[in-house]
Amino acid sequence: MTPDQIENAVAAEMPRAVDELKRLVAIPSVAFPGHPEEPVHAAAAMTEELLRSAGLPHVRQIPVEGSFPAVYGEAPAPDGAPTVLLYAHYDVQPAGDLALWRTPPFEPTLVDGRLYGRGAADDKSGVITHLLALRAFQGDFPVGIKVIIEGQEEYAGERLEAFVEQNPELFRADAIVVADCGNPTVGDAAVTTSLRGLAAFTIEVRSLTESVHSGSFGGAAPDALAALIRMLASLHDDNGDIRVPGLPRGVFLGTGPSEEEFRATAGVLDGVSLVGSGSLADRLWASYAITVTGIDAPTVQGAINAVQSVARARVTVRVPPAGDPDAAANDVVEHLRRAAPWGVQVSMTDRVLGSGYLADTGGSARTALNRAMERAFGRAPRDIGAGGSIPLVATLVKQFPAAEILLFGAEDDGAAIHAPNERLVLEELHRAATAEALFLADYGTI
Structure with a gap:
């Protein structure tokens, strides 16, 4: 033809x-x-x-x-x-x-x-x-x-x-x-x-045998949700760059989108900054990225006054082509363990890897x-x-x-x-x- x-x-x-x-x-x-x-x-x-x-x-x-x-x-x-x-x-x-x-x-x-x-x-x-x-x-x-x-x-x-x-x-x-x-x-x-490859897992934090009244116990009882929030916040610095050791920034040998194109496509709101450093191509295609894709916690609607005994989050790590997803998952989990406050119990389940x-x-x-x-x-x-x-x-x-x-x-x-x-x-x-x-x-x- x-x-x-x-x-x-x-x-x-x-x-x-x-x-x-x-x-x-x-x-x-x-x-x-x-x-x-x-x-x-x-x-x-x-x-x-x-x-x-x-x-x-x-x-x-x-x-x-x-x-x-x-x-x-x-x-x-x-x-x-x-x-x-x-x-x-x-x-x-x-x-x-x-x-x-x-x-x-x-x-x-x-x-x-x-x-x-x-x-x-x-x-x-x-x-x-x-x-x-x-x-x-x-x-x-x-x-x-x-x-x-x-x-x-x-x-x-x-x-x-x-x-x-x-x-x-x-x-x-x-x-x-x-x-x-x-x-x-x-x-x-x-x-x-x-x-990029993929490493995803669920991180769980436990602090109490069960949730307790925030009026009677708040201020001394360790809040599992507050602990988890602190741990997740430690993954990035104030600029949005990853703070986990062993996950370096990469370089993409090609042309990525302009900031204007990316902001329009991603729907970034006026006045909100992009995160991270390096070119957009580097950040999007050749470097590690860590995203919290879900959190198990009480919803705002119907929330009760309680100190939470357990909280969970789903964490996804995007891994550059030359990176090792298994090693990346281990590095992030180890960082979260080190960042865990108050001696809370931390466990990791449901790990998924892709090269x-x-x-x-x-x-x-x-x-x-x-x-x-x-x-x-x-x-x-x-x-x-x-x-x-x-x-x-x-x-x-x-x-x-x-x-x-x-x-x-x-x-x-x-x-x-x-x-x-x-x-x-x-x-x-x-x-x-x-x-x-x-x-x-x-x-x-x-």
């Missing part, structure tokens, strides 16, 4: 694909404990149906121990052609506080070319990007195709990773496209070449992708980093060190992934799918 034919084929399939994306977003496929499992299986079934419609001769669900099924499809490579593995995930983050959504999270709503709904961008857009690219070839693929759509990526844990290690031949490929990221802004073509990734950008697959993205977006892509983690990527690098891994997709930094009012710009989906289809055709000729 010529590039013009590929572009026309993707454009012709867009209306159908948008309707399918709406159907997929309407399924609340939250694979977190405590959420219904039936919608997750329904999303797996629909994903299987979609891959079959793309002309892949072999499609099936793969059971993954301790997790939800992955959906797998493949088509053999033409003689002498390389094989490309395509990755995305069909599970989504929980909706969170429904009052913060302008439209219902699982009722996909189209407004001015933007589709709103949980998972519209992260990462059901990745599923549809692959679908559009594959349909362009009507079953006559220029390269070998393998597709893996994961079912429990958002709830951190290394489940599919273990399956890959046990079944490497299913995933072996010359190039791997991970459609779980995107561009800094809409239309700003980019390839993600750096991923980072740094790409080699000089291969033939990246060269083909550069040409494809330049045609689809009207500009050559630039290298960017990502502060988030994709645990499977590190496993793929370990298992297939010769494979080129390419991270791009239809998301953008304004897509509000993991937040209320998540949205996907449909034109960005069109461009990303066109780029992927053009890449497959170009790579098949190398």
Whole structure:
């Protein structure tokens, strides 16, 4: 197929694909404990149906121990052609506080070319990007195709990773496209070449056998919540830089966002300063970051006058590509123990680790992708980093060190992934799918 034919084929399939994306977003496929499992299986079934419609001769669900099924499809490579593995995930983050959504999270709503709904961008857009690219070839693929759509990526844990290690031949490929990221802004073509890793854990503080009346005991009884607050505050200095020994600042060899762009995208309020030092690229993509993502404590509404006996917090550490997530978790926990006042009891549970990734950008697959993205977006892509983690990527690098891994997709930094009012710009989906289809055709000729 010529590039013009590929572009026309993707454009012709867009209306159908948008309707399918709406159907997929309407399924609340939250694979977190405590959420219904039936919608997750329904999303797996629909994903299987979609891959079959793309002309892949072999499609099936793969059971993954301790997790939800992955959906797998493949088509053999033409003689002498390389094989490309395509990755995305069909599970989504929980909706969170429904009052913060302008439209219902699982009722996909189209407004001015933007589709709103949980998972519209992260990462059901990745599923549809692959679908559009594959349909362009009507079953006559220029390269070998393998597709893996994961079912429990958002709830951190290394489940599919273990399956890959046990079944490497299913995933072996010359190039791997991970459609779980995107561009800094809409239309700003980019390839993600750096991923931070992850270390997350729950820290618990205990000070009393049970909570006691603050009038009778306050002033002498140690408050577990006050102790926890002091411990968490010790993680950063007044400038917002990390105070934990062993977590140095890194350097990103590329261009990050301007402060104005970042403030606008992050929604930083007027008069509120950014935190940390060094360039934004350094802070976001190459350095450690520590975030308190949740605290178990009495709510303001209905609070009683009591000194708290126990308090918990969920702490997430973003780890630069060269860092060791296990060591980072240990360093932070040890710092918190040292900062604990009054001899309170401190314990750590539910630790989750994920490694980072740094790409080699000089291969033939990246060269083909550069040409494809330049045609689809009207500009050559630039290298960017990502502060988030994709645990499977590190496993793929370990298992297939010769494979080129390419991270791009239809998301953008304004897509509000993991937040209320998540949205996907449909034109960005069109461009990303066109780029992927053009890449497959170009790579098949190398």
